[in-house]
Amino acid sequence: VNTPRPYRRLGLFVVGLLLVFGAGAALGSLFEPADTESDTPHGAEHGSANGESGYALRMSPAQMGREGELRFAIDGPEGTVTEFDELHERRMHLIVVRRDGAEFQHLHPEMDETGAWTMPIEFDQPGVYRAFADFSVGGEQRTLSSDVSVAGGEFEMSPFPPAQPVDSTDGYEVRLRAGEPVAGESSSLTFAVSKDGHGVPDLAPYLGAKGHLVALREGDLAFLHVHPEEAAAEGSEVAGGHAHAHGGHGGGGAAMNEIAFAATFPTAGRYRLYLQFKHDGAVQTVEYTVEVPR
Numbered sequence: 001v002n003t004p005r006p007y008r009r010l011g012l013f014v015v016g017l018l019l020v021f022g023a024g025a026a027l028g029s030l031f032e033p034a035d036t037e038s039d040t041p042h043g044a045e046h047g048s049a050n051g052e053s054g055y056a057l058r059m060s061p062a063q064m065g066r067e068g069e070l071r072f073a074i075d076g077p078e079g080t081v082t083e084f085d086e087l088h089e090r091r092m093h094l095i096v097v098r099r100d101g102a103e104f105q106h107l108h109p110e111m112d113e114t115g116a117w118t119m120p121i122e123f124d125q126p127g128v129y130r131a132f133a134d135f136s137v138g139g140e141q142r143t144l145s146s147d148v149s150v151a152g153g154e155f156e157m158s159p160f161p162p163a164q165p166v167d168s169t170d171g172y173e174v175r176l177r178a179g180e181p182v183a184g185e186s187s188s189l190t191f192a193v194s195k196d197g198h199g200v201p202d203l204a205p206y207l208g209a210k211g212h213l214v215a216l217r218e219g220d221l222a223f224l225h226v227h228p229e230e231a232a233a234e235g236s237e238v239a240g241g242h243a244h245a246h247g248g249h250g251g252g253g254a255a256m257n258e259i260a261f262a263a264t265f266p267t268a269g270r271y272r273l274y275l276q277f278k279h280d281g282a283v284q285t286v287e288y289t290v291e292v293p294r
């Protein structure tokens, strides 16, 4: 059936969960759920509501126990998609997080020849989870999402934890400098990784970059997927950890132990950030809440 044009036009008009991928400066207004209808040609290219651009994520089953296998497929205009581009070294990235932002997982499922993706998974807690499939087809990046409910007890939604500049895991301490983010404007986010009081200068590449950052908006879990700004300036000083935030972009290159991102928070509100980096052969995840004022 020859329908790409109508589909494309429809994509301009219908925007639900709008997704932006990449460290773009032009992301801002694309993310506004309300006014993307008429004036954002980029919207059709980079963002799409579930299914409305002709692609949909089909989870089956959408209910499971605490241990099991996630199964899903991507349905496209011509049926189940079996050809995916490589994107950040993988053909599929699956982000799973509980609806309240807890229990972040970043997984790389396997696909069979019919286009069925599978991934063994374990959940610590029952509850409603959101799965985001992040992939590229025909050179176009997309993120689609779907809920999965996990049986096994009561689930209490909590708000995102309060904003705090430091998170620790496995002996690493990671400090976030977020400046003062303004809705709709590009903000720089710099993470400084240290261990035993010293900056870690030899972060390993992870998925082709120095770090991997996912940001989710509180409430609707709108998904902002961000990649690092260009690599650290060689030879710049290793900042031990400046506690205070600095605004603007004048600061020059990041130090060796720093991972810098440019992100545009689409609206005021609270966001949960999940930073992943690799060191000594292990992938580490740290989490932050960022408040974007009105």
Ligand SMILES: [Cu+2]
Residues within 6 Å of the ligand: 090, 092, 093, 094, 106, 107, 108, 207
């Ligand atoms: Cu991935």
